[in-house]
Amino acid sequence: MVARNVAELVRDHVILELESIDRMYLNGYVPGVQTPGGMIRFVKGQLGMPMPSTAAVSGMREAFVRAIDAFAEREGAPVVEFTKGQRKDDVAQEHLARFHDREGVLFIGKAQEKSNVFRTAKRRTSTGKAYPWIYRGTAMPNHYYFYLFDEDFGPMFIKFCSYFPYAVRLCINGHEWVQRQLAKEGIPFKRLDNGIAWCDNPERLQQLCNELDETKIEAVFRKWLARLPHPWAPEHRAAGYRYQLSMLQVELALTQVLDRPLAARQLVEEIIRDHLDLGRPSNVQLIFGRRVTRKTPGSFRTRVVTEDVLPSLNVYYKHARIKQYLKLGRALRTEIVINDTNDFGIGRRLCNLPALRQLGFQANRRLLSVETLSHDCFLGDEVFAALSKPVACDGQRGAALRYGDPRVMALMSALCLFLNLPDGFRNHELRAHVAHLLGLDPATYKPGRMTYDLRRLRLHGLIARIPRSNRYQVTRLGVRVAAFYTKLYARLLRPALAEDPPLPRNSKISHTSKGLQTLERAVALMLQEACLCQT
Numbered sequence: 001m002v003a004r005n006v007a008e009l010v011r012d013h014v015i016l017e018l019e020s021i022d023r024m025y026l027n028g029y030v031p032g033v034q035t036p037g038g039m040i041r042f043v044k045g046q047l048g049m050p051m052p053s054t055a056a057v058s059g060m061r062e063a064f065v066r067a068i069d070a071f072a073e074r075e076g077a078p079v080v081e082f083t084k085g086q087r088k089d090d091v092a093q094e095h096l097a098r099f100h101d102r103e104g105v106l107f108i109g110k111a112q113e114k115s116n117v118f119r120t121a122k123r124r125t126s127t128g129k130a131y132p133w134i135y136r137g138t139a140m141p142n143h144y145y146f147y148l149f150d151e152d153f154g155p156m157f158i159k160f161c162s163y164f165p166y167a168v169r170l171c172i173n174g175h176e177w178v179q180r181q182l183a184k185e186g187i188p189f190k191r192l193d194n195g196i197a198w199c200d201n202p203e204r205l206q207q208l209c210n211e212l213d214e215t216k217i218e219a220v221f222r223k224w225l226a227r228l229p230h231p232w233a234p235e236h237r238a239a240g241y242r243y244q245l246s247m248l249q250v251e252l253a254l255t256q257v258l259d260r261p262l263a264a265r266q267l268v269e270e271i272i273r274d275h276l277d278l279g280r281p282s283n284v285q286l287i288f289g290r291r292v293t294r295k296t297p298g299s300f301r302t303r304v305v306t307e308d309v310l311p312s313l314n315v316y317y318k319h320a321r322i323k324q325y326l327k328l329g330r331a332l333r334t335e336i337v338i339n340d341t342n343d344f345g346i347g348r349r350l351c352n353l354p355a356l357r358q359l360g361f362q363a364n365r366r367l368l369s370v371e372t373l374s375h376d377c378f379l380g381d382e383v384f385a386a387l388s389k390p391v392a393c394d395g396q397r398g399a400a401l402r403y404g405d406p407r408v409m410a411l412m413s414a415l416c417l418f419l420n421l422p423d424g425f426r427n428h429e430l431r432a433h434v435a436h437l438l439g440l441d442p443a444t445y446k447p448g449r450m451t452y453d454l455r456r457l458r459l460h461g462l463i464a465r466i467p468r469s470n471r472y473q474v475t476r477l478g479v480r481v482a483a484f485y486t487k488l489y490a491r492l493l494r495p496a497l498a499e500d501p502p503l504p505r506n507s508k509i510s511h512t513s514k515g516l517q518t519l520e521r522a523v524a525l526m527l528q529e530a531c532l533c534q535t
Contacts, residue, residue, distance in 0.1 A: 006267060006371050013263040014256045016202060019361050020209035021174030022194065022251035022335060024217070026350065028168030028243040030232070036134040039118050039165070046236055053120040053132045057164040060231060065162060067229035068144055072108050082111040082145075092147050092155065099149055105228075106155075109145030114138055117163040139163060146228055153177050153220055158228065166231035168243055170221055174212050175253075181208045193328055195255050214353045221245060246348040250338045252360035254368070257331040267332055315367070318343040322367055334368060336360045387481065391459045398459030399452075403485060410437035411453055412485040415462070415474055424471035427454065 032038050043052040072079050080091060088109060095106040119137040124130050141163040148156050154176035159169040175194040182189045182196075182205065189205070190198040199205045225243065232241055258264040312325035319340040327333045338360060341348050346355050387401045401408050414433035418425045427450050434453070435445035454472065457463045462478035465471070474482070 009258070009263055009267040010256065010368070010372055013258045013260070013267075015259050016196070016198060016255075016257040018196060018202075018206060018209060018253075018255045018257075019364075020178060020253055020255070021212055021357070022253040023249070024170075024172050024174065024247070024251070025249040026170040026172075026217070026221075027246045027248045027348075028170060028221070029246065030165055030241050031244055032241055033165040036118065036136065039134055042241070046239060046241075051132065052134060054118050054134070054164065055120070060164065060233075061162055064160075064166070064229060064231040065142075068108065071229050075105055077105040078107045080107050080109050082109055088145065092157070095147065096149065096155055101149070103149050103151045106147040106149055109147060109157075111143050111145070112140045113143045115141055115143070115161050115163060115167065117141065117161075118165070146224075148224060150220060150224070152180055152216075154180055156220075158221075158224055160231065162231075169248070170245065172217065172220070174209070177212055177216075178205070178208050181211075192255075192257070192331060195253075195327060195331065195333070197257055197328075197330055214350045217353075218245060218350060245350040247341055247350060247353065247356065248339070248348075250341075250353075250356060250360070251335055252338070252357060252364065253333055253335040254361065254364040255327065255331050255333050261329045264326055264330055264332060320344075322363060324367075334364045336363050383477075383481075387460060391456070393459045396455065396459060398456035401456065401460055401462075401481075403488075406438065407434075407453075409485060409489065410434045411457065412482045413437055415457075415478060415482040416486055418474055424466050424469075424473040426471055427451065430454070430472075 033042050039057075040052040043049045043056045047056055049056040071077070078095075082088060082091070088111075091109070092106065099106055115138065116136060117139045118134055119139070121133045121135060122130050123133040141161060144160045144162065146158045146160075148158065150156055153172050156170070156172045156176075159171075161167045173194055175196070178196070179189070179191065182199065185204070187204060188200040189196055196205060221243075230237075258267065312323050314321050314323045320336060320338045320343055322334065322336045324332065324334050338344070338356065341352065341356055344356075344359055346352050346359065384403075388403070390400050391398045401411075403409075411434055414430055414437060417433060418430070427447055430453075431445055431447065431450040432442045434450070435442040438445070454463065457478070458465065458472070461475060462481055463472045464475050466473055
C-alpha cells in the first residue's frame with residue numbers, strides 16, 4: 001500500500017538519514033586594517049609613509065597582481081575573464097572534468113565586482129590648508145578567483161580582492177569533504193550530487209560529518225594561503241597582519257534518502273500541500289525557537305519555487321531561510337541557510353561554528369517534527385473514550401472534552417496555534433483565540449472560564465504547566481488530540497456533510513440509510529486526505 005502522508009513516508013520509507021554541513025561561504029579579513037584609523041596606522045608604521053593616503057598602498061596592489069600573473073605562468077593555470085551573466089560554476093565544472101591530478105589549481109578567474117575599499121578625499125582646514133582624508137567607499141576592482149581541487153575538500157575556491165585591505169572569500173562544500181573521507185577509508189558509497197545516496201557504513205558516515213569542524217576548515221585555508229600569491233608581505237604578516245575567518249553564509253542540511261522515487265516525490269508534494277502557512281510568524285518562532293514580535297525585522301512568508309517541475313518550500317526568518325526540496329528524485333533535503341549569525345545571537349567568527357551547527361540542525365528537526373506530528377494524529381478508541389468522560393486527579397475534577405462541543409472545538413483549534421511553542425502560552429493568550437473562534441468579545445470571556453478550560457486540558461494530559469511560572473505547554477498527546485479534532489472536522493465531516501443536497505420529502509430512502517451511505521463514501525474517499533494516520 002502506498003503511503004499517503006508525511007508521517008508514514010518518513011517512518012516507513014527513509015533508508016538513510018544524514019545531518020551535515022553543506023556549503024560554507026566564509027570571509028577572510030585582517031582585523032587591524034578594517035577602519036580608516038587602522039589603515040593610517042599601517043601606512044605609517046609598516047610602510048613608513050608620513051602622509052597616509054590610498055596611493056601609499058598602490059605598490060602593494062601592483063606587486064600582488066604581478067605575483068598572480070607569475071604564478072599562473074609558473075603553474076600553467078589558465079586565466080579566465082568572466083563575462084557578465086556567465087555562471088562561474090559552469091566554467092569550474094568544465095575545468096574540473098579535465099583535471100586528473102591529486103590536487104592543484106584548476107584555473108584563475110578574473111571579474112570586476114563591487115567591493116568596500118578605502119578612498120582618499122581632499123579636505124581643508126579652517127585656514128584653507130589641504131589635507132588627505134581616508135574614508136570607506138565602494139569601487140569596482142578586479143577580483144581573482146582561484147578555483148582549486150583539494151585532496152580532502154575536493155572542489156573549492158578562494159577569491160581575493162585586488163584593492164586594500166584585500167578581502168578574501170573562501171567557499172567549501174561539506175558533502176564533498178565527507179565523500180573524500182569515505183574514499184580514503186575504503187567505505188563503499190554512492191554519490192547523490194553533493195550528497196550521499198547510499199553508504200555501506202551509515203554510522204561512520206554520520207561520525208565523519210560530525211568531525212568536520214572549524215579546525216579543519218581553518219587548516220585548509222592556511223594551507224592554500226601558503227601556496228597561492230599573498231597580498232601581504234611576510235614582514236607584514238610577522239607584525240600580526242594575518243587573515244581571520246568569519247561566516248558569511250552557512251548551509252546546514254538534513255538529507256533523508258527514500259527507498260523509491262515515488263515515495264520521495266509524494267513526500268515533497270504532501271509537505272507543500274499541507275504546510276503553506278509555515279511562514280507565518282506564529283509558526284516561524286516554533287521552527288527557529290525565537291520569539292517574533294512586531295519589532296522583529298524582516299518579512300515572514302512561505303514561498304513555493306518550481307524549478308524543472310520539482311517544487312521547493314521556503315520559509316523565511318530575518319536573513320535566514322529553511323528550504324525543503326527533492327534531491328535528484330531520491331531524497332528530501334531540509335536545509336537551513338543562515339546569512340547573518342547575529343539573527344540568532346551568535347557571533348560571526350569561525351570559532352562559533354559549533355553553536356551555529358546545533359541551532360541549525362535543531363531548526364531542521366523542529367520543522368520536520370511539526371510536519372510529521374500534524375499528519376500522525378490518529379487516536380485509539382481508549383483515548384477517544386477517555387476524552388469524552390470527566391476525569392479526576394489529585395482531588396481535582398475536570399469536565400469531559402466531547403468531540404463536537406463548540407467550546408471544546410474552539411479550544412482544540414486554539415491549541416493548534418501553540419504547538420511546540422518553546423516558551424509556552426498564558427491564560428490570556430489562549431483566551432483571546434478561543435473567544436474569537438466562538439464569535440465572542442474577549443472581554444466577555446472571563447479569565448475564570450479560561451482557568452476552568454485550562455484545568456480540564458491539564459487533567460486530561462493535553463497541556464502541562466511549566467514549573468515556577470504561569471505558562472503552559474502542549475504535550476505530545478495534546479498535539480495529537482488537537483490535530484485530530486480539527487482535521488477530523490475540517491477535512492472529513494464538513495466536506496462530507498456538504499457533499500449531498502437535502503433529501504426530497506418523498507424519498508423512499510430513509511434519512512438513516514442516506515446518512516450511513518454518505519458517511520461510508522466520505523470515509524472511503526477522504527480519510528487519506530484528512531491525514532489521520534494510525535500508529
